[in-house]
Amino acid sequence: MLFDFFAHGELPAPTLPIDEAERMLRSTFDIDATLEGLGSQQDQNFLVRGPGGEPLGVLKISNPVFSEPEIELQTLAGALVGERQPVRTPQVIASGWWHTSQGRLHARVISFVSGRTLTGSRYLSPAVVTRLGELSARVSLALADVEHPAATRVLQWDLRHADRVVETLLRDEPDAEVRDLVAAAASAAAAALGPLSAALPVQLGHWDVTDDNVLAPDSPGALPDAVIDFGDVCASWAVGELAVTVSSLLHHDGIGPFEALAAVRAFHALRPLSADEVDALWPLVVLRGAVLVLSGRQQVRLDEANTYAEDGMKREARIFEAAVSVPVPVMTAAIRSELGLSTAQTPTWPAGALVEFDGPVVTVDAGTTAPLNDEGAWLDGDTLERTAHAVLDSGAAAVVLPAWAPVLMGAPARTPIAPATVPTGATLWLARPTPLRAPHGAEIDRIAGALTATVGAASVRLRHAQVDASDDGMLPARVPIFVQLVHAAVDSARPGGTPDASSCRLPARVPPGEAAGWRSLIGDPAAALGIGSPAPAPAPSPDDALARRGAALAEVQEHYYADPPRIERGWRELLIDLDGRVYLDMVNNVAAVGHAHPRIAEAANHQLHLLNTNSRFHYGAIADYAERLAATLPDPLDTVFLVNSGSEAADLALRLAMAATGRSDIVAMREAYHGWTFASDAVSTSIADNPNALATRPAWVHTVDAANSYRGSRRGADAAAYGPEAAAHVRHLADEGVEIAGFICEAIAGNAGGIVLPDGYLAEVYAAVREVGGLAIADEVQVGLGRLGEWFWGFEQQGVVPDIVAVAKSLGAGFPLGAVVTTREIADRYRTQGYFFSSTGGSPLSSVIGSTVLEIIRDEHLQHNAQEVGARLKGRLEELGTRHPLVGTVHGAGLYLGLELVRDRETLEPATEETAAICERLRELGVIMQPTGDHQNVLKIKPPLCLSQGSADYFVDMLDRVLSTGW
Missing domain, CATH: 3.90.1200.10 (Aminoglycoside phosphotransferase (APH), C-terminal lobe)
Known part of the structure; x- marks a missing residue:
């Protein structure tokens, strides 16, 4: 049986x-x-x-x-x-x-x-x-x-x-x-x-x-x-x-x-x-x-x-x-x-308008790109209300925030799930008390705090605390009235069934991914308000910006993530997509002082109203900026070249060394990245950026071992030998007849994962380079301008002064600006190579922006913030290592950190696939993070310098969640 x-x-x-x-x-x-x-x-x-x-x-x-x-x-x-x-x-x-x-x-x-x-x-x-x-x-x-x-x-x-x-x-x-x-x-x-x-x-x-x-x-x-x-x-x-x-x-x-x-x-x-x-x-x-x-x-x-x-x-x-x-x-x-x-038919309003306006009706855009959200106003709960009242004061009879368009206003700043940003109804503000009309065949139901009008299978619900039976159907003025259009027979008394319009259980907002489903029950009330067509609004067209980008740009010009969010707004350490999802940006050292800083916007706007031209013209901004930048560096670094990018800065620094010495050979550290121009790429040895980096080096580039005390050839206390060995190699090259023009190195190996050089390394190598007639070049593109917290420039951590400094990224806080700072003597020798100019490097606009960035770092104490928040952040990341075996170590200082992930702490087998998956999972949890290092197993942690303690804690909490629950 x-x-x-x-x-x-x-x-x-x-x-x-x-x-x-x-x-x-x-x-x-x-x-x-x-x-x-x-x-x-x-x-x-x-x-x-x-x-x-x-x-x-x-x-x-x-x-x-x-x-x-x-x-x-x-x-x-x-x-x-x-x-x-x-x-x-x-x-x-x-x-x-x-x-x-x-x-x-x-x-x-x-x-x-x-x-x-x-x-x-x-x-x-x-x-x-x-x-x-x-x-x-x-x-x-x-x-x-x-x-x-x-x-x-x-x-x-x-x-x-x-x-x-x-x-x-x-x-x-x-x-x-x-x-x-x-x-x-x-x-x-x-x-x-x-x-x-x-x-x-x-x-x-x-x-x-x-x-x-x-x-x-x-x-x-x-x-x-x-x-x-x-x-x-x-x-x-x-x-x-x-x-x-x-x-x-x-x-x-x-x-x-x-x-x-x-x-x-x-x-x-x-x-x-x-x-x-x-x-x-x-x-x-x-x-x-x-x-x-x-x-x-x-x-x-x-x-x-x-x-x-x-x-x-x-x-x-x-x-x-x-x-x-x-x-x-x-x-x-x-x-x-x-x-x-095909989906169920979205409800439509079959009758006439419920409200008659005696003047213009203004529709408000509160989406991600809307101007009313500028300068962080989306975080202020009163912004929308103030905007509506201002429009009413200007003569509008009504203001409407439409249904089904994503709204940034009120979106949470940090959230592990996509927040509810799509309103399922319209919000209406009236300039004066207005009667609710009853179209032919409409039934009006009045209950405390709401009015419901029903015609056939459609119901419109108008809701606010001041809308009740005592108003005799009058809609109040200057308060937000939420209006939804739903199927009249909705019944949500049963869990798992359909929501009940009469009990107000329909959500006021839903996450964007859920909007298509909810529209089977909830329509657009615009027609019922007399401001739209009775027919349901068409579903939004799929966003094709990524496909168009792929079709128009070279494939090698990559973007983060296989399926990236479309980011259209930033604020401080936050990035925001078109749907109003807010992400914590933990990788963007380009936006050093924070996204959309109002002082930068104001300075740029003012300068663009005055003048922006090429740098050969005479104007005061370039002198002001050059003086301010040089003043942040120790003597004798007092002469500035202005360019557009870090690659250009590194390239120019190399050419300066060659011109000043009359030589062409350069020594560089392995596993480093310096740029994409011909010269800066030649000295870039990171196989993560170029798998053939070492095999394709030109003959004039010579390399020394990566001074990685964690997974390099010398580890722990033995890493102290990196400096003497590199110095010995420099001297050996000279003994072999190689005439060295310079040595280029980052104070912290950025693309390698934020690896801090052993104490005394640069002093040892700089001395050897100068001994054989070469110049010391500091690549500060990644870590300069206070990012390390305790030190404004990375080379200061090593107690040295280079001959040439290349810097970019943070200089313009997202605006294309780079610089090379050196001595007057070295700069003058560049005349042997002809003249130099950069059309927009040092232009009035770039100079003003550069000066404003330096002022913001000073006025907002961002170097101190990097030191304080960075120290706590590093401590919390190190604590993760006591509970999660995948955490190998934490590199770096201040707000330039690298969390290295390994499958085995003895063999240091890199957790490459895990790191990529963890970055994807962090994105789902609202954190932008990317891998770096030759093994792509290091989380590169270099957020804007304005990173708050709350944001730093959120990042660690989400990382802890990923390491605990999987990726």
Whole structure:
């Protein structure tokens, strides 16, 4: 007889002692092995290890209620999936009935499938979520045509019976709150599913392709490629395979209903869903969650020693909570939109305007690029209100903030999830009290704080504390009235059902990724206000800026991230995309004093109204700036060349050394990057920027070992030898007849990951270089201008004074500006190379901006901020290393830090793939971060100098979360 859940109900798992199971293995299967218990809800599982401890397979002792045909069906399904699809599956090695102390039990030894499961609630990347959808589809395809006598078994996991399972389990659920919540959600889901059920195709399926039952190879970044545990095989609705997979994602860190859509998209690409299956999917997810919650709680009550079931209770509760957190119609519309299918008709207003205006109506733009958000005004909660009142004061009859356009105003500054920035209704301000008109056929409902007008299937709700029955339908003046257009029959009294317009439970704003789903329930009230067409506004066109960039720019001109956010605004250490998502910028040392600094904007605006021309003209700004810049450097560095970039600065510094010495050979440190011009690229030896950097060096470039005390040839205290060795090499080159023009080096190896040079290194090497007639060049492009906190210039940390300093990036705070500062004597010798000029380097505009940057660093104490915030930040990063083995060390100083990630602290094997994945995960959590170093395993931490302590803490908190929950 086949198993029927409704005839049995309670299924306590077998509890055969390990020693008895080991004896039975030897006596019945001739397998001499040791066993380790594995979790299971209804069967009993053991890991089988051979004499040497190697895993041989899994011993599965089936629950005695399952018949032999059912067990044969499980074996068949596993074999067919492995044969028909590129999916690894376990195969049966030995099988038979055992007579045990607990009675007659069926035992199977199933081949060991190597890899790691996704068990637990750690983060799953979009690639993993996608792969789960693919595996679910492949299993469905492999079993679609299989028929078997045991396929009609009735399991509690068969979603065709979910409503009955819930009803059965609810009878014994002792918690009234759980009972009511689950009953309401299941009832609503079953009602949505009812009209679709007859059209849903039925086939054999696994019905448990979940995070617990897929395996990925044990290598970084490997995606799941194996499916195990075919214990729930039976016939059911085919779409249930996907519903089960999707539900299993919902307890993982960072994954909610909308993040799970990647699995739906992947399933549909391999095994297309019918329209009915699409509409049935989310009701089935809700029902799956309800069954999981009730069955898990029942299993714990039945089998208090079953820790597997007990551990699962919290996960199952999170699955259910996530499944019902978004109304079924909203998720169904979102799924349809994701798959490119037509969605439910957005409600429209069929009658005349509810309000008549006696003057102009002004629409306000509060999006990311709107001027009203300038200078951080979006952080001020009163900005929108003040703007509306100013427009009303100028003569407008009304001001409207439209529905469905992303709004930056009110967006949180730091958030680990995409915030709700898309208003689902319009906000209306009136210049004077205005009556609410009742178009023909409209019903007006007045309740405290709201007015609702209904015509046919559409309702418009106007909401504000001053809108109530005592106003006799008058809408108040100069207060924000929130206006939504919804389906009149919306009913959200049931969790998991549709929101209720009359109870104000519709969200006022939703995240951009959820907007397409919510528009199935909520329309645009513009027509009801008399300021728009009755027809629904078209969905926004996809943003094609990235595609156009790729088509117009050279491919080698790269951008951060494969799928980057479109950043259109910055403020201090924050970056903001078009949807109003705010990111913490932890990599941008170009914007040294902070994004969109108002003093820079004001200075640039003023100068552009006066003059901007090439630097050969005579004007005061260039002299002012050159004097100020030179004053920050020690004597005898007093003569300035102005250029446009760090590459140009490094290039010019090299040419100065060559001209001043009459020589052409340069010594550079390996693993360094100095620029992309011919000369600066020639001395750049970082293979991260150019894989052939060392092999393609011209003959005039000579290199010394990278002075990396962490992973270089000399480590720890032994790193003190780098300086003497480099000096000896310089002298050796001279002895060999090489006439050295100069030595170029960063005080902190930037692209290598913020590596601090050993104490005394530059003093040792500079002395040798000067001894053989060369000049010392300091590349300060990355770390100059106070970034190191304790020192304004990086070379000061080494207690030296170079002959030539190249600097850029921070000089212009995002404006193209670079400089070379040297002595008058060296500068004058450049005349042997002809004349020098830079059309825009040192132009009136660049000079004024450069001076303003120096003033801001001084006036806002940004060097001190770099020292204080940087020290605390470094300390917190170092603390992460005490808890997370992946953290190797923390390089750098001030606000130029590098967190090096390694797989092994002894071998220092670089965690390259992990670093890339961590950067992607940080972006999802609202932090912009990128890898650096020759192994691309260092987080380059170089934020704007105005970084607040709160932002620094947020970065570490999010990094801690990633290291704790996965990437």
